Amino acid sequence: MSDVNRQIVIKELPSEKLDPSLFEMRDGDLPEPGEGEILVRTLFLSLDAANRAWMQGKTYKSPVLAGEVMHGYSISQVVTSNSEKFAVGDVVEGQGNWQEYAILPERQAGKVVARGPLSHQMSILGVTGLTAYFGLLNVGEPKEGETIVVSAAAGAVGNVVGQIGKIKGCRVVGIAGSDEKCKWLTDELGFDAAINYKSENVFQALKEACPDGIDVYFDNVGGEILGNVLRQMNLHGRIACCGAVSQYDTGQPDPSPAGLPGILVVNRIKMQGFIVMDFYAEKRKACDEIAQWVEEGKLKIKEDIIDGLENAPAALVGLLHGENYGKRMIKVSDPTS
Amino acid sequence: MSDVNRQIVIKELPSEKLDPSLFEMRDGDLPEPGEGEILVRTLFLSLDAANRAWMQGKTYKSPVLAGEVMHGYSISQVVTSNSEKFAVGDVVEGQGNWQEYAILPERQAGKVVARGPLSHQMSILGVTGLTAYFGLLNVGEPKEGETIVVSAAAGAVGNVVGQIGKIKGCRVVGIAGSDEKCKWLTDELGFDAAINYKSENVFQALKEACPDGIDVYFDNVGGEILGNVLRQMNLHGRIACCGAVSQYDTGQPDPSPAGLPGILVVNRIKMQGFIVMDFYAEKRKACDEIAQWVEEGKLKIKEDIIDGLENAPAALVGLLHGENYGKRMIKVSDPTS
Numbered sequence A, B: 001m002s003d004v005n006r007q008i009v010i011k012e013l014p015s016e017k018l019d020p021s022l023f024e025m026r027d028g029d030l031p032e033p034g035e036g037e038i039l040v041r042t043l044f045l046s047l048d049a050a051n052r053a054w055m056q057g058k059t060y061k062s063p064v065l066a067g068e069v070m071h072g073y074s075i076s077q078v079v080t081s082n083s084e085k086f087a088v089g090d091v092v093e094g095q096g097n098w099q100e101y102a103i104l105p106e107r108q109a110g111k112v113v114a115r116g117p118l119s120h121q122m123s124i125l126g127v128t129g130l131t132a133y134f135g136l137l138n139v140g141e142p143k144e145g146e147t148i149v150v151s152a153a154a155g156a157v158g159n160v161v162g163q164i165g166k167i168k169g170c171r172v173v174g175i176a177g178s179d180e181k182c183k184w185l186t187d188e189l190g191f192d193a194a195i196n197y198k199s200e201n202v203f204q205a206l207k208e209a210c211p212d213g214i215d216v217y218f219d220n221v222g223g224e225i226l227g228n229v230l231r232q233m234n235l236h237g238r239i240a241c242c243g244a245v246s247q248y249d250t251g252q253p254d255p256s257p258a259g260l261p262g263i264l265v266v267n268r269i270k271m272q273g274f275i276v277m278d279f280y281a282e283k284r285k286a287c288d289e290i291a292q293w294v295e296e297g298k299l300k301i302k303e304d305i306i307d308g309l310e311n312a313p314a315a316l317v318g319l320l321h322g323e324n325y326g327k328r329m330i331k332v333s334d335p336t337s
Helices: A127-140 A156-167 A179-188 A202-209 A223-230 A262-267 A276-295 A309-320 B050-056 B127-140 B156-167 B179-188 B202-209 B223-230 B262-267 B276-295 B309-320
Strands: A004-010 A023-029 A037-046 A074-081 A091-094 A101-105 A147-151 A171-176 A193-196 A214-219 A233-241 A270-273 A303-307 A327-331 B004-010 B023-029 B037-046 B074-081 B091-094 B101-105 B147-151 B171-176 B193-196 B214-219 B233-241 B270-273 B303-307 B327-331
Touching (some): A037 A091, A037 A309, A156 A171, A202 A223, B023 B309, B091 B101, B147 B156, B156 B214, B214 B223
Parallel strands (some): A171 A193, A214 A233, B147 B171, B214 B233, B233 B270
Antiparallel strands (some): A037 A074, A037 A101, B037 B327
């Protein structure tokens, strides 16, 4: 075991767009776990659009502050345990942040029992897959034959939402940022249609792709696209509000979509924010179902794994610019068996 | 029976605020019911903020157009029946509009079985009471001990929402437009607190009146007040979107409240529009429960009945200016027994 802890600190919060130059690597000391704590070594680090939102202030978790080790969710392996709940060698998930080693209080760590490759615990069988599953099924409540629209559709969560929508017998339309992504969604993942929001008139394209209107919108982006969808929602439509990535990487968020709340009243629409943890009581059942779909070939797994902690800043910035297909993560180290 | 049908026409749609001068009375012909239709005589005409929204365009019903008899819900009595479902003398509800006599297709009329005074079928046991009941209980889903905020709290629906909230064991805070109304809410109806939005800083006043945050918001007004409430909603809060009266009587609606949809995600808030008819499968059970609360003295009925069809324009404008306490309606004629 090394006696230094390589870490990435955010030197300064972005006032406009995030840039890799705002981060810096440093060698920290290897921390000592206290009572009820574990020392873990990071295996995979999750990159998420939400990481940028954490720089804007308090969200569902504490904000990222200048000078801190950058926050991030991780899958790690226990190196030293001062907890009866964890043994050395156990694989755990938690907020390990952008560093090689981390201290986790036992109540903030969860044991991971891998099915297949460990990276799947960060994609299809982890927060990503479960966010898609619970957000679509428990919040969006699609019925067979309905039309689902999902934004950031080629992203980690979006592509899974669309695939689950198809499994449930719905018409699925994805919104993504390039023709290549759109082609991937329709040709590889079975989406019924895909819209390139950078080159198409989204309102018009939605009208064509959703001849029966929109029943469920899984919203990853907020902003103008949400506004375009809202005006085409059917009576009793449901919007699962998962994120608002169009508003994260900026110092000047757009105004809210026009016509709220009137448009909700007139069309009896439900807009509901959610976070995957809200549904963890049903986590095991969901994982079983997802794993079965994967096994049956109904659900394809798309991971974008980048090697090396030092590449996290550029990889996060790239994610915010829409580089990734599927779940982007950093492989920090290999597990010891 | 008269052979003229006194009617009120809206000559011109308002470009800014509605004004009584935009209406005019006229003597129409007494219409003849066709097959499956009934001729009814208007007894009570409902005045609602939504009447103004109908002038802005299509809502959950067809818009009001210049030159038409003004639209409105009514309780009426059958004068001539060409329907097997209705007999002469039956009392029915439907969209009779601002006139003494109306034709209703049988499928657009519902038989009214009065319990107590007939006006109660337009207030506590009609659309008003049921809107409060279903919106609060089925959409807002309050739990005992939670904090409910309701806007337009002295209005037809709002005052009932607050009273039902108290019956359910919640802390209830009303927002209304005068000190006198606020006093009525707290002293007569048992609200825990009331805020005069015209004289107080609503954000600050809510903070003081809701020390444990806001769990349920029954929104009748939209606009700035919704924005102030949104920023104080608790995790997993519910907003029942009933109307947006602050945006109806104007040619220039305000922008939507800031921070949507981000604020919904972070705090996992549900915003849901609804219309009372969505819940009519449970109507009988709801009416029974409401009637029982009234009988037990737990629910007070406040009606604001104005005599004479000719007074409808000024009464509607007055309602939009916040004149009324409780349910405002026009008494057009007496039933024949």
